[in-house]
Amino acid sequence: MMRSRFQQGLDDLRTRLLRMGGLAEQAVDRACQAYIDRDLTRCHLVLEGETQINLIEREIDELAFDLLAMQQPMAVDLRFILAVTKINSDLERVGDQAVNIAERVMDMVELPKVELPVDIARMAAAASAMVRRALESFIEGKAELAQAVLEMDNVVDRMKDEAFITLVKGMNEHPETTRQALDALLIARNLERVADHATNIAEDVIFWVRGADVRHNIGPEAPVQTAVTDTH
């Protein structure tokens, strides 16, 4: 009886996180589409959607806290709940980045439209795909899918670096486009952060599934051994 209630709690946590993931992914897509179409309506939808994301973030944390306190989970269940709380936080930040992008777009729409030497749409597609695949790896519980997300991060980092170089060059050559270029630069930076959050989510999925901490390219045993030594 207790176990089935616990399992129900885990399922509930999973469902809510997927809902949160869907909203965060939708917010990024909407913000990027708003950039492409200079669409203020979509910008407002992103800003309004943030409230919902924030509410679900709190619900997930509360549910996770209750399960930890009431059920004292172990092993894979403990790793799952810890991973969910961290993914929850990353998804909320993805939502924040979408809001930042929407605000930049709202600023740009006020300015004359100019051609900028940057492919934000391509970068947005890459960052968005990373979030989507990270969530798929969570749904499937497959570490291999998560591993593939980690390998995509370098691509988005390179896009951001290239955007930085070409946009700064463009600002020097056409100072009248500086404000628009600066907005695009900040959007590129926001998308790079979205990709970073997707990477974190993928790392948390690997932690849940394999019990391996792959963050920061540190060997899995190093921090654990230090902790053991300290307690003796």
Next chain:
Amino acid sequence: MGVGIKVEHLNAWFGKTQALHDISIDVPANHATAVIGPSGCGKSTFVRCLNRMHETVPDARATGKVRMGELDVYNGTAAVQIRRRIGMVFQKANPFPTMSIYDNVAAGLKLNGFHDRQRLDEIVERSLKLSALWDEVKDTLRKKSGASLSGGQQQRLCIARALAVSPEVLLMDEPCSALDPISTGKIEELIFQLKENFTIVIVTHNMQQASRVAEFTGFFLLGKLIEFDKTEKIFTTPSDKRTEDYITGRFG
């Protein structure tokens, strides 16, 4: 100081029923090692083999090797001598009901012919201090019987009685299963402190307890040792699916 226990190919039977199958394990000195597993998995039989209590059951026998430090438990050593070096605390506190608190603690020493009054006083005080009971009973040592204490106090009295004969190893078979959370907390804190001087093996059904007090944990199932590792490994990322299923409540 505690000593390590090296168990090699230990098998145990009750009549024709084999209760333990080829157990090999190194219990490290001066650490607490928890033994977990579902009812009937052989965990109590395992600890009872360490001090040869198993053989006190009619028709029970064991084969294999158990070494406690330099001592070969099953070869050439008298069972009484083994039990003097390996103290044991049971699930239900079992003080001698007609004896005073003092006599309960001193019983083992007196049985061994130890009658130096002043040394006995010192040892009783030290043992009761080690078991964190001294402050609660020091004024009624000879007036009150062991049975007059609360359940938690009785269990700590039994721990003091076990410690009085200066064992190197302390075996605890579900020592807190009949205690309330406050008494349990005291015993767990005690286990933590006793590790400095003793090697502790604790059988428990309470996995949170194992994770709180023990640095190493062994998981038994159907008389076999499925997994033995550092406790944090067992409870966060066990290697064997059966261990994971048990500790996450998916069976057992």
